[in-house]
Amino acid sequence: MLKGYKIMKKAFVFDFDDTLATTDCCVVVRRPSGSGTRGLPVRKLTPAEFNTDVLADGEVYDFSEFRSDKFIHNANPTFLIHLAKEVHDSGFAVYVLTARADNVSKAIAEWLCGFGVKPVKVHAVGSDDSKVNIAKEKQKVLQTVKELFDVVYFYDDDQHNIDLARETGVKVYLV
Ligand SMILES: [Mg+2]
Numbered sequence: 001m002l003k004g005y006k007i008m009k010k011a012f013v014f015d016f017d018d019t020l021a022t023t024d025c026c027v028v029v030r031r032p033s034g035s036g037t038r039g040l041p042v043r044k045l046t047p048a049e050f051n052t053d054v055l056a057d058g059e060v061y062d063f064s065e066f067r068s069d070k071f072i073h074n075a076n077p078t079f080l081i082h083l084a085k086e087v088h089d090s091g092f093a094v095y096v097l098t099a100r101a102d103n104v105s106k107a108i109a110e111w112l113c114g115f116g117v118k119p120v121k122v123h124a125v126g127s128d129d130s131k132v133n134i135a136k137e138k139q140k141v142l143q144t145v146k147e148l149f150d151v152v153y154f155y156d157d158d159q160h161n162i163d164l165a166r167e168t169g170v171k172v173y174l175v
Contacts, residue, residue, distance in 0.1 A: 011120075011149040012087045013142065014080060015156040016098035016108055017047035019175045021075035028062040029055065038062075047099070051134070051158045063126075066100050072107040080155060080175065081115050088117045093149065096122040097141055097156075099134040139164040146170055 014020045027050045030039035039060065045053055055061070065071060088094045096108055096119050105122040112119050125137035135158070142165050146152045152170040156162050162172045 008151055009093075009149045010087070011093040011095060011145055011152045012084065013095040013097050013145060013152060013154045013170070014084060015138075015158070015161065015175075016096055016100065018157040019078065019155050020080050020084065020096065021072075021077055021111070023071045023075045025065040025068075025071045027053075027066070028064070029053075029059050030062050031059050048157065051099075051160065063101065066126075067103055069104065069107040072104055072111050075111055077115060078175075081117070084112070084117045085115060093120045094118075095120055095145060097138050097154070098122065098124050099126045099138075100124050101126045134158075135160045135164040139168055142168045142170050 017023065017025070026044040026046060028044055029042045031042050032039035041062075042059060050061075084094055094112075094117055096112070098108065100108075102124040105124045108122045108124075109119055123141045125134060125141060126132060138156075138161050142152065142154060146168055153173065154162075154165045154170045155173045155175055156165065157175040159174060162174045166172045
């Protein structure tokens, strides 16, 4: 290596749903029937719709489809899988940063490995039970990743996630 020349440490962080992959998973909105049983479905939301959804009084989210490994194993890659593969093969770090809950991290990592990409980590910031502030949680993770690398690139299909990510100084790309 030339004296004084420093290799840039780069990380590529990808959202999962509608960024790296598309699935048929939906979030079901239910209204409890009052008898303690599982409530009636009111509407179904795609991941993009969920990002901006607001619950009406008494409604709850049902994420059960997102907990199913089957949906992930059958996920369809988007064009960004080629970028992930290219940067991975160039020796750069690949992360996944998803609104899903942590129980599917392993399935997502396995799905990526099927395309020859081994992620450093799959950060799943969502929760099964409550709607956490996804954009804020993603921002926190990006802040941490940014401390480890010279340059961090972040890809996400949600404008709000991108806006908050930009505040951390990472390079952002709205998919
Ligand atoms: Mg997404």
